[in-house]
Amino acid sequence: MRAKPLLVALFLGVKLVSAAAPALAQQNEAAALTVAVTKPAERQWPETIPASGWLKPWHEAVIAAEIDGLRVTDVLVDVGSVVSRGQPLGRLADESVRAELHYQEAALASARADLAKARANAGRARKVEGSGALSDEKINEYLIAEQTAIAGVKSAEASLESQKIKLAKTTILAADDGLITSRSAQLGAVVSSGTELFRMIRQQRVEWQAEVSARYLPRIKEGLTATFVGPGERRVKGTVRLVGPTVSTDTGRALAYVALPQQARPPIGLYVTGQIELETTAALTVPEAALILRDGISYVFTVDADKRASRVRVETGRRNGSEVEILSGLNRTTEVVMAGGAFLSDKAFVRVVGDALEEGEAR
Secondary structure, three states: OOHHHHHHHHHHHHHHHHHHHHHHHHHHHHHOEEEOEEOOEEEEEEEEEEEEEEEEEOOEEEEEOOOOOEEEEEEOOOOOOEEOOOOEEEEEOOHHHHHHHHHHHHHHHHHHHHHHHHHHHHHHHHHHOOOOOOOHHHHHHHHHHHHHHHHHHHHHHHHHHHHHHHHHOOEEEOOOOEEEEEEOOOOOOEEOOOOEEEEEEEOOOEEEEEEEEHHHHHHOOOOOEEEEEOHHHOEEEEEEEEEEEEEOOOOOEEEEEEEOOOOOOOOOOOEEEEEEEEEEEEEEEEEHHHOEEEOOEEEEEEEOOOOEEEEEEOEEEEEEOOEEEEEEOOOOOOOEEOOOHHHOOOOOEEEEHHHHHHHHHHO
8 A cells, every 4th residue: 555655656756857857948948048150161272371571672772972072062852752763862062073174175175286286297297208308206206296196185085074974973863763761961061982872762662571481491482472461450462572592590580582562662671470372272261250269279169960069179270361270170061159159168058040030930
């Protein structure tokens, strides 16, 4: 008789547990987070290597005084001026140079007069040569005087040409098209030969001298695309024009010279970081927002068929915009939580956005 009440109690307990299970499931479902999921995408991304370095002029031109002891009378350009080849940049006092030029012109006229006289004498000597009217010694004297006068004229012409060149040097001209980056010329200053007056970037061309690890050196070729982030987070793209033949013994890094488009015109002297693109390879990617970083390790949450979230450790690679390459831990068919994984716990029940919408419509 005692067994009957015990069986009744066990039956009632099973009934209670059975009735509570759906209620507990409904409670868990109501408390579940709603998430959006996506599958990893396969992209074709170029393999990149990190690089960093200074922005420097492609070529610099130093414009200096070529004559001594003259005073600066005009400064025609300033820092930041865009100039053309042959454009006047400044002028030096030319009074003494012009006076010397006039003197050389007079010296040339005198030399030509001496030549005319010597030629006349030599012509007469040639006519009477052999007649005995003039001695052989006198005839040779006239002929030698003619040659000396010819040499005197050539010397005077050379001196005059030199003085004309010196006069032209009193106007300081741009050596090439470019941008003035430095001005040392001061109005009234007396300069000497070799004194730097201006400095310019030839053709306004700036290049990125990108330092790369020596282990990448065999893979870097002329013509590869390189990109860096400039001021204002602006991305600037260039082309590798030259790979340095040596490796620094101090840093173990080599230089890749990256030619930049003229219209980019980034400021010279900046130290920037970027990358050089190598060959294009396939990349399995997820949105960057799907990544969770804990203790320096990257994770994502995946959702299985039972709508359970699982935390999976992944290894990341390249980044492009808002996407990150996944090197290991996922495959193309895995459903990944796109955002909000930081609020999930491992094996938690979730509601997927599409399923939640269907449930709402059904109700």
